[in-house]
Amino acid sequence: LAKTTQPISMDSYEGQEVNITCSHNNIATNDYITWYQQFPSQGPRFIIQGYKTKVTNEVASLFIPADRKSSTLSLPRVSLSDTAVYYCLGWSNTGKLIFGQGTTLQVKP
Amino acid sequence: GAVVSQHPSWVICKSGTSVKIECRSLDFQATTMFWYRQFPKQSLMLMATSNEGSKATYEQGVEKDKFLINHASLTLSTLTVTSAHPEDSSFYICSARKTSGGEGEQFFGPGTRLTVL
Numbered sequence: 001l002a003k004t005t006q007p008i009s010m011d012s013y014e015g016q017e018v019n020i021t022c023s024h025n026n027i028a029t030n031d032y033i034t035w036y037q038q039f040p041s042q043g044p045r046f047i048i049q050g051y052k053t054k055v056t057n058e059v060a061s062l063f064i065p066a067d068r069k070s071s072t073l074s075l076p077r078v079s080l081s082d083t084a085v086y087y088c089l090g091w092s093n094t095g096k097l098i099f100g101q102g103t104t105l106q107v108k109p
Numbered sequence: 110g111a112v113v114s115q116h117p118s119w120v121i122c123k124s125g126t127s128v129k130i131e132c133r134s135l136d137f138q139a140t141t142m143f144w145y146r147q148f149p150k151q152s153l154m155l156m157a158t159s160n161e162g163s164k165a166t167y168e169q170g171v172e173k174d175k176f177l178i179n180h181a182s183l184t185l186s187t188l189t190v191t192s193a194h195p196e197d198s199s200f201y202i203c204s205a206r207k208t209s210g211g212e213g214e215q216f217f218g219p220g221t222r223l224t225v226l
Contacts, residue, residue, distance in 0.1 A: 043113075043218050043219050043220050044202075044217045046215070049214070095158070095206055097143070097155070097215060098155060099155075102152055
């Protein structure tokens with residue numbers, strides 16, 4: 001599975017758009033890029049997954065360039081409740097999810 | 110969406126005792142379940158993969174005799190921490206996948222906080 005690299009932490013303010021970029025230089029051809037959110041003392045929650053170009057759902061957008069060596073999770077108009085740890089993972093057909101260190105997002109009022 | 114539960118949500122035990130943690134998929138059948146461990150301020154570490162009806166596959170460095178995994182049905186996997194010690198205190202999280210192949214989102218349980226005194 002690809003090793004992923006993300007910023008350790010980010011700060012934002014309520015109402016702003018937050019973009020978290022993840023590097024995955026060695027991602028395999030068949031791997032999908034998946035993002036999870038985790039609140040303290042809870043299990044991770046699936047946010048979004050994509051293979052290439054752009055994917056959007058009701059909570060986020062995921063941008064993946066053509067070379068697939070990175071991806072950017074975009075959270076529109078964050079609120080205090082979006083304060084959490086965000087993980088970028090390469091997901092392969094083995095089914096294993098290997099978590100990196102994640103990005104701790106702190107949303108301030 | 111698919112729901113995964115864990116029981117208990119927290120447990121405190123004495124050193125040397127064994128503790129069993131259950132992971133259930135409530136509204137779907139999970140042919141594959143995964144067990145993770147998370148220490149404070151750290152990321153999740155995959156411990157093992159269990160497939161229904163077969164032996165679990167453990168990640169490197171995880172003692173299979175200490176962390177017993179049983180996946181006897183399509184909706185239940187159990188993790189037993191044998192002869193627990195304070196260093197086993199951690200947050201244990203399971204996840205379940207609907208299909209045995211590579212496809213399929215993983216759904217995570219709420220976690221179990223284990224404290225060994």
